[in-house]
Amino acid sequence: MIRFDAVTKRYPGGQEALSGVTTEIRHGELLVLAGHSGAGKSTLLKLIAGLETPSSGSVSVNGQDIGRLKATQLPYLRRSLGLVMQEHRLLLDRSVFDNVMLPLLVTGERPQDASKRVRAALERVGMLEHERAMPVTLSGGEQQRAAIARAIVNRPSILIADEPTAHLDPAYAREIAALFRDFHAAGVTLILATHDDTLFSPYGARRIELARGKLLS
Amino acid sequence: MSALYVQRMALGQASRRLAGKPLSTLLSAIVIAIALTLPALGYVLIDNLAGLARGVSGQPEISLFLKLDATPEQTRALEAQLRADSRIAALRFVPRDAALKQLAQRGGFAEVTGLLTDNPLPDAFVIEPRSENPEAFEALRRDYAAAPQIAHLQLDSGWVERLHALIDLGRSAMLLLGGIFAAALVIVTFNTIRLQILTQRHEIAVLLLLGATRDFVRRPFLYFGALQGLLGGLLAWGSVAALLRLVAPRLEGLAQRYSIVLDIGGPHLPEVLVLLVTATVLGWLGAALSVRRHLHDGPAD
Structure with missing residues (x-):
């Protein structure tokens, strides 16, 4: 289970990417994070992967508080996650x-x-x-x-994907969405940040929307 | 996953990086070899000279030259006195005829001695003091300088002491030079690793993103530095051996002109091992400093 408890993330310079976000992602869930560019979707995913730490509040993944993990423990957390970034890297x-x-x-x-x-x-x-x-x-x-x-x-038991279908034509995007559906069916917890949440709505995804760092739904 | 397997994997990665850019590897190794060759060659030459000095000064001696008019009885009396002296470990009598013969056999003196109508050399005793303590040495010198049969007394260790002082100076100079060149080796490796980290920053970021530990990323760079140092050390060893073969006959010839038998050898196994281990450790150190300076903990965005 992944839990966000009143999480705020402020970047150097004062820009607030997330503001008081509280939510839970259950094991085996398919969650779609929707929202415009700059809404805070990528920051939320980075917090789960331990690529960022919250400015206040706490993020826990499978009972581990990310903010309290030592730098030497973070790599082991990342190994338990599958990360798909927007630019394939x-x-x-x-x-x-x-x-x-x-x-x-x-x-x-x-x-x-x-x-x-x-x-x-x-x-x-x-x-x-x-x-x-x-x-x-x-x-x-x-x-x-x-x-x-x-x-x-x-x-991995948790798969995180940041805009996995961006820059793909509709046919390729549907193929990728179908792949994620298969992983979900196999019991993997899926968290997807996307502009185009219609791709995943047929697969029973829970949708939450972010706007200017705040959770709308 | 065993610790040995992890180390082997990192070593393999480092070896592949070295082999992947043979020209750059060779150039770096040559720079390191040049930095190591000069102090190593200097050390080996000075070590040879120190061996020579040790051989010569193995037992300091005092030469007691008798007066030309000393009678055989006086000579025997002095010999008895010397033999009875517990401070003296060994005694050798050099008759004046034998001394002239020795002089004639020395290069350049045969013609001079041939011109002599009389033998101008005195009889002499050469004594080896039991103690090498300078005070005991001085006491012996003082006691026998006053003996009536003795014309002149000479300590034979003076030039050896000067040679020792020169060798010590040479050693200090080589240590200083070695220190400077060791710093150069560290800097060369530091910069090589810095460039590698820069060119591989994308790969490093991806590895960290995939859960690589800092040690996992660091290790191949450390092995790379150590291997590069070792390669430089091997090249330096070859250079020192080749240069020694080149200069040894000339130095030995020069020494022979001064009636000094010089047999230049080396570098011997312990010296080679010290050279290789030093080069490897310095390479490792340069890499460690560079990694510490340029590698960051988290994956870049």
Whole structure:
């Protein structure tokens, strides 16, 4: 479970990205964060991943208060999460296979086991045939699929995606949305920040909306 | 996941980075080798000279030159006195004829001695004091300088002391030089790692985002610095050995002209090990300082 308790986030310079947000995300839930640019969606996701700490209030993930975690403990929290960023953040000088392998290198997985898991993740997102391809040779949708494979290769219980369908044409966006639906069906907690929440509404997503850092619904 | 596996993985990553840019690796290793060669070569040469000085000064001696008109009885009496002196460890009598022969055998003196009608050299006793304590040495010198049979008394350790002082000075200079070049090695590695962190900042950010610990990111850079230092050390070893082979015959020839037997050797295994370990540790240190300065805790946005 993820809990936000009166969370405010102020960036240096005084800009308030989140203001008194209190909400709960239950295990296995599919949550869509809606709102315009600058509404605070990305900040909320970064707080869950421990990429930011709250200025006041508390954020807890599976009972761990993010603000109280030491810098040395944060990497272990991130390993339990799958992160898909708006810009896919693939390493362009490595093949799709090697990119998806990265989280397993971080956890020190043995090469033989890691290879099997990478192929399983690539197969899950329909990218196995592109395992040797370099990211620049892929379409936007394929790059996003590779990034999703990287996010799920460690079998995270929580998957966080920031605008996963931005910059994709409608057909690719629907494919990606269907992938997330499958993960949700498999019991993964999904938190998606998106401009286009209509993509996920058919899958029974709970929708909360942010505006200027405040929770509207 | 064992700790050994983690270290092996980091070492493998560092080796691949080194092998991936062979020209840049070679250039950095050459710069490090140049920084190490001069102090290492200086050290080996000074060590050879110190060995020579140790050999010569193994036992300080006092030469007692008798008066030219000393009778055999007086000489025997002095010998008996010297043998009875417990402060003297060894005694050697050098008859004047033998001394002339020795002089004639020295390079350049044969013609001079050939011109002599009489032997101008006196009989002499060469004594080795039991103690190398300067005070005991001085007491012996004082006691026998007053003996009536003795014309002149000479301490044979003076030039060795001067040589020792020179060697000490040389060692200090090499230490200072070594310190300066060690700093250069650290700076070279610091800068190499700084550039690597800059060029790999995207990869580092992604790794941190995926849950890599600071140690995980740091480790390959540290191994890289150590390996680069080791490569530089190996090149420096080769350079020192090659330069020694080049200069040793010339130095030995020069020493021979002064009737000094100089046999330049090295670098020996302990010296090579010190060189390689020092280079590796300095490379590691440069990398550690750079990583500490340039690598940040959290992933960049």
